[in-house]
Amino acid sequence: MSNVTTNPTTSAALTVLRGINKDLDVVQQQVSSGYRIQTASDDPTYWSMATTMRTDQNSLATITDALGLGASKVDTASTAMDTVVSLLTQIQSKLVSAKEPGTDKNAINSDIQQLKNQLQSVTQSASFSGENWLYNTEQQPSTQQSVISNFTRGTGGQISFTTISYDSSQTLMVDTVKPERGLLTKNVDASTFDASSSGSSTPRNYYLLSATGGTTPTGGNEIALSSSTTDDELTDMINVTNSLLKSATSADSTLGLMKSNIDDQSDYISKLSDAIKSSVGDLVDTNMEEASARQSALQTAQQMGVQALSIANSMASKVLIILQSK
Numbered sequence: 001m002s003n004v005t006t007n008p009t010t011s012a013a014l015t016v017l018r019g020i021n022k023d024l025d026v027v028q029q030q031v032s033s034g035y036r037i038q039t040a041s042d043d044p045t046y047w048s049m050a051t052t053m054r055t056d057q058n059s060l061a062t063i064t065d066a067l068g069l070g071a072s073k074v075d076t077a078s079t080a081m082d083t084v085v086s087l088l089t090q091i092q093s094k095l096v097s098a099k100e101p102g103t104d105k106n107a108i109n110s111d112i113q114q115l116k117n118q119l120q121s122v123t124q125s126a127s128f129s130g131e132n133w134l135y136n137t138e139q140q141p142s143t144q145q146s147v148i149s150n151f152t153r154g155t156g157g158q159i160s161f162t163t164i165s166y167d168s169s170q171t172l173m174v175d176t177v178k179p180e181r182g183l184l185t186k187n188v189d190a191s192t193f194d195a196s197s198s199g200s201s202t203p204r205n206y207y208l209l210s211a212t213g214g215t216t217p218t219g220g221n222e223i224a225l226s227s228s229t230t231d232d233e234l235t236d237m238i239n240v241t242n243s244l245l246k247s248a249t250s251a252d253s254t255l256g257l258m259k260s261n262i263d264d265q266s267d268y269i270s271k272l273s274d275a276i277k278s279s280v281g282d283l284v285d286t287n288m289e290e291a292s293a294r295q296s297a298l299q300t301a302q303q304m305g306v307q308a309l310s311i312a313n314s315m316a317s318k319v320l321i322i323l324q325s326k
Contacts, residue, residue, distance in 0.1 A: 070147030080126030109225035187220035190236035
């Protein structure tokens with residue numbers, strides 16, 4: 001029976017309409033934001049998981065930047081080392097050509113000196129972000145270079161990082177402070193390559209470069225030709241230069257391997273970041289197709305609820321009119 005003061009039909013219609021409006025507000029918020037879980041109150045478990053994964057994704061972004069910087073440093077050093085190997089090869093060829101009878105050793109030495117000047121220039125300019133792995137002017141240079149490559153999260157939530165490391169003393173070509181640390185500035189004993197000339201009174205230690213503004217290694221002779229250079233001395237220079245070339249080639253190969261490792265790790269980090277992003281989306285993103293369909297259904301229900309409320313109010317008005325007419 002209808003009651004003028006309290007209309008149960010109207011109350012029921014209002015209750016249903018409030019529920020529809022509440023659900024519609026939630027769905028509209030999900031559609032507009034793109035997230036079905038925005039705060040911990042929406043779903044504490046999924047929200048916590050997604051928050052942790054987003055933190056991991058940010059860490060991966062930092063690692064990606066570090067790998068990019070490391071790759072640039074290695075690229076710079078590797079490009080310079082490629083040139084060093086090429087110049088050493090040319091110097092080696094010049095020395096071998098001087099073995100030919102009747103050659104002008106002074107003219108060949110002039111060519112060699114130009115190549116050595118290029119070595120000085122190339123190694124000195126092989127700098128990136130304030131680091132030069134080929135040329136040192138410091139008293140205590142860093143011999144270990146590291147690039148952050150990944151991180152792991154322990155069961156307790158603690159984070160530990162892993163690195164790709166490289167012994168940069170392998171690529172140190174020129175040292176202006178202590179020449180014995182640089183491949184091209186240190187003394188190399190030629191007797192270790194040709195024991196047959198061990199009885200010669202000529203010093204057997206040779207170095208290729210005297211660093212500009214640096215100290216010269218003691219007890220050695222610079223690899224250089226003159227008209228008085230003997231055949232034994234020339235053989236020693238060739239053997240020493242060949243040793244330098246082998247060491248430089250090995251260092252260049254090591255840089256290439258490190259670059260390959262960095263590239264592989266960058267690719268892995270990129271794929272891992274994409275996987276985490278996808279997983280976060282699965283946890284908290286709105287399914288737009290489902291949400292849009294539900295939004296349309298709720299809007300229809302809302303319209304029907306408004307109509308139901310209007311009908312309920314109309315019934316109450318009619319009852320009131322009947323009572324007033326009596």
